[in-house]
Amino acid sequence: MNGDLSSLQVQDLGEQKLLQILQRFCPAEIIGDDAAVLSTLPEQSLVVTTDVLIDNVHFSEVTTSGKDVGWRSAAANLSDLAAMGAYPLGITVGLGLPGTLRVSWVEQLYEGMTACLQQYKTPIVGGDVVRSPVITIAITAFGQADPLRLIRRDKAKIGDVIVVTGVHGAASAGLELLLHPESAFPLSNGDRDALIKAHQRPQPRLDVLPILFSIFNSPTAPLSPLPISGMDSSDGLADAVVQICHASGVGAVVERTQIPLPTTFDGWLTNEQALFYALYGGEDFELVLCLPKEPAHALVQQLGKGAAVIGTVTDESTVLLRDQKGEYPDQVLTLNRGFQHFS
Amino acid sequence: MNGDLSSLQVQDLGEQKLLQILQRFCPAEIIGDDAAVLSTLPEQSLVVTTDVLIDNVHFSEVTTSGKDVGWRSAAANLSDLAAMGAYPLGITVGLGLPGTLRVSWVEQLYEGMTACLQQYKTPIVGGDVVRSPVITIAITAFGQADPLRLIRRDKAKIGDVIVVTGVHGAASAGLELLLHPESAFPLSNGDRDALIKAHQRPQPRLDVLPILFSIFNSPTAPLSPLPISGMDSSDGLADAVVQICHASGVGAVVERTQIPLPTTFDGWLTNEQALFYALYGGEDFELVLCLPKEPAHALVQQLGKGAAVIGTVTDESTVLLRDQKGEYPDQVLTLNRGFQHFS
Numbered sequence: 104m105n106g107d108l109s110s111l112q113v114q115d116l117g118e119q120k121l122l123q124i125l126q127r128f129c130p131a132e133i134i135g136d137d138a139a140v141l142s143t144l145p146e147q148s149l150v151v152t153t154d155v156l157i158d159n160v161h162f163s164e165v166t167t168s169g170k171d172v173g174w175r176s177a178a179a180n181l182s183d184l185a186a187m188g189a190y191p192l193g194i195t196v197g198l199g200l201p202g203t204l205r206v207s208w209v210e211q212l213y214e215g216m217t218a219c220l221q222q223y224k225t226p227i228v229g230g231d232v233v234r235s236p237v238i239t240i241a242i243t244a245f246g247q248a249d250p251l252r253l254i255r256r257d258k259a260k261i262g263d264v265i266v267v268t269g270v271h272g273a274a275s276a277g278l279e280l281l282l283h284p285e286s287a288f289p290l291s292n293g294d295r296d297a298l299i300k301a302h303q304r305p306q307p308r309l310d311v312l313p314i315l316f317s318i319f320n321s322p323t324a325p326l327s328p329l330p331i332s333g334m335d336s337s338d339g340l341a342d343a344v345v346q347i348c349h350a351s352g353v354g355a356v357v358e359r360t361q362i363p364l365p366t367t368f369d370g371w372l373t374n375e376q377a378l379f380y381a382l383y384g385g386e387d388f389e390l391v392l393c394l395p396k397e398p399a400h401a402l403v404q405q406l407g408k409g410a411a412v413i414g415t416v417t418d419e420s421t422v423l424l425r426d427q428k429g430e431y432p433d434q435v436l437t438l439n440r441g442f443q444h445f446s
Numbered sequence: 447m448n449g450d451l452s453s454l455q456v457q458d459l460g461e462q463k464l465l466q467i468l469q470r471f472c473p474a475e476i477i478g479d480d481a482a483v484l485s486t487l488p489e490q491s492l493v494v495t496t497d498v499l500i501d502n503v504h505f506s507e508v509t510t511s512g513k514d515v516g517w518r519s520a521a522a523n524l525s526d527l528a529a530m531g532a533y534p535l536g537i538t539v540g541l542g543l544p545g546t547l548r549v550s551w552v553e554q555l556y557e558g559m560t561a562c563l564q565q566y567k568t569p570i571v572g573g574d575v576v577r578s579p580v581i582t583i584a585i586t587a588f589g590q591a592d593p594l595r596l597i598r599r600d601k602a603k604i605g606d607v608i609v610v611t612g613v614h615g616a617a618s619a620g621l622e623l624l625l626h627p628e629s630a631f632p633l634s635n636g637d638r639d640a641l642i643k644a645h646q647r648p649q650p651r652l653d654v655l656p657i658l659f660s661i662f663n664s665p666t667a668p669l670s671p672l673p674i675s676g677m678d679s680s681d682g683l684a685d686a687v688v689q690i691c692h693a694s695g696v697g698a699v700v701e702r703t704q705i706p707l708p709t710t711f712d713g714w715l716t717n718e719q720a721l722f723y724a725l726y727g728g729e730d731f732e733l734v735l736c737l738p739k740e741p742a743h744a745l746v747q748q749l750g751k752g753a754a755v756i757g758t759v760t761d762e763s764t765v766l767l768r769d770q771k772g773e774y775p776d777q778v779l780t781l782n783r784g785f786q787h788f789s
Contacts, residue, residue, distance in 0.1 A: 151586075
């Protein structure tokens, strides 16, 4: 890459580099979290997050029902709010639609979105619909959070333990089953359908917040910021741990055998396949949290259902995947995967 | 159009019809304004508005600089907030970008946005960037408003007068000059540039709000809702008056000779051309307000620079364009133009 910026193309850069360029135009304090926080409103912070989904990039209108696309896009945005410690207030939906698109697909899209949102009494409060050669879905979700309960990425401390709120790998295995039905052998139909449902109907973990907060406090507001950091695992578990550590200037050791996997993986996938889905598959929309040991174990106990302590925050500069049993050598986890959107 | 909804295409419907279908999924109370209002936050209402812009639909990357697209997209969203009586808190920007797009164009886009936003100390607080075959810009702006100072569309009352906060037609005439430079004759270069600037650098009328509110109250909060309704003229002056009247269940008479036009139109355009730009051109981003006569005249006097009373709200079912001088017969203004996005 030479110095001629005017001839540079987006595809020359990759997402991270492009964001760096664009972030110069944003206030420094708002960069690097799942959602934006505005503190101008009294008592509660306004938390805002936005996502854009494009046909044939993030989904395929041909193979995915509007309902599934709608549910998943709403879930992804609510998950970003949950990852910030925020309760949703509403979303806006901007749509770009080709003239030839079936109206029923758009209706299903909204049905899927509202089905997911209604679980959390969250309204669609506005939108825009325009003509576009490609189906485009731009969702902005906003929520509110107690400023002392905001969950940031950059507060992980050495000695914290790392908690995941549920199993990982199910959503991406479900997608694989949709794309390659023949790979289901020897899964039972019930197990196959459960994995596909994990992909089609992921649940944002807003239910974790009251449990998490109750461990630290009485229901009233805390007096100082809670010692929690984290984000969601929408881009994969490895990505989440590495992003948190990078933002916090710490390292971590993740114990290979502690990563909770779907029981349906047993006897279907090899250890390597299972771990690949869990670490890099993405879209499980669980929370990945770093917090002191005692409340972490209390949280895991209260959550049940796949929640687990998977590792420890260290003073190293890397995130290591370690095998307690010593069968596999340590591996360094990196951000390399999942950031090639423009290639 | 037969009853087979599953085969219906978006292009079969037009925007209004499609929105009707989609609005079934939204709470009834939030439909029909420039921006969404949430009352869950204490004291101030949160006001949210969203716009999606597509290359070759709303702008052309080939003929329009990123800076102009950025400024205008930010201005359009801030104008929606101003039209609600809300002061901006921030915007989010979702971008879909083709891999082959020049990075410099994207930088210019952000430069244009921030140049407009900085006038109002409004930050870009978040965003998303994804790959798309077509440049897509999804902006969500949110602001706050005193609930008693919210400006709705549906509160126009018979006897109110109609105020515009500035001249109309300049922005669309400027666009015409960009598309057909030869049409400038016999405009001076200075006049031509002023009209082009009206298109490229429109100003959201947030400056109107403190003046408007001060006419009704002391700077402290009002005790009852202000008797103001309105919206912005982004889709043209005719559209704004008709929309307000339709939402309020009233009619109006607009006096042809009272519509403020750019002085540069004199000796360049015919009366018909000038009126066409003013009524249907759009993107002037002025406010169109209905309010009682006395405060209306106070507002016009304090605003100066093209602000004018252009008509009266009536108990008729139509919006009539009338010529005081009697040279032209009454015309009924309709929404017909500007709603053919999917045709």
